[in-house]
Amino acid sequence: MPRDWPREAAICGYWFTAPDSAWTPPPGLVDFLASGPRPIYVGFGSMVGANPEQTLRTVLGAVRRAGVRAIVASGWGGMHHSDVPDFVFPVESISS
Numbered sequence: 001m002p003r004d005w006p007r008e009a010a011i012c013g014y015w016f017t018a019p020d021s022a023w024t025p026p027p028g029l030v031d032f033l034a035s036g037p038r039p040i041y042v043g044f045g046s047m048v049g050a051n052p053e054q055t056l057r058t059v060l061g062a063v064r065r066a067g068v069r070a071i072v073a074s075g076w077g078g079m080h081h082s083d084v085p086d087f088v089f090p091v092e093s094i095s096s
Contacts, residue, residue, distance in 0.1 A: 025094070032071075032089040039069035039089065046075060056084075063088060 001011060033039070042059055049055045056072070063070045069087045073094055084090050 043073040
């Protein structure tokens with residue numbers, strides 16, 4: 001533990017929850033995964049950005065330049081996925 005942390009601070013590590021046996025993937029995800037090379041995952045979780053549309057444009061540009069497919073999870077980021085290229089699968093979140 002860092003020396004400047006108070007004694008009552010504790011490092012708990014990762015928290016894992018039991019998988020949800022009733023979980024099913026979002027519509028279209030299985031088809032997207034089967035339709036080409038393995039994608040990368042870009043997720044924003046609880047991050048809120050000042051300019052979500054610019055963030056999405058930046059991500060799409062990076063994915064395009066890298067020549068990969070991607071699952072882009074906007075989380076709380078406020079990104080609207082109405083017009084994304086076919087090499088991107090947009091979701092708000094994915095969890096099991």
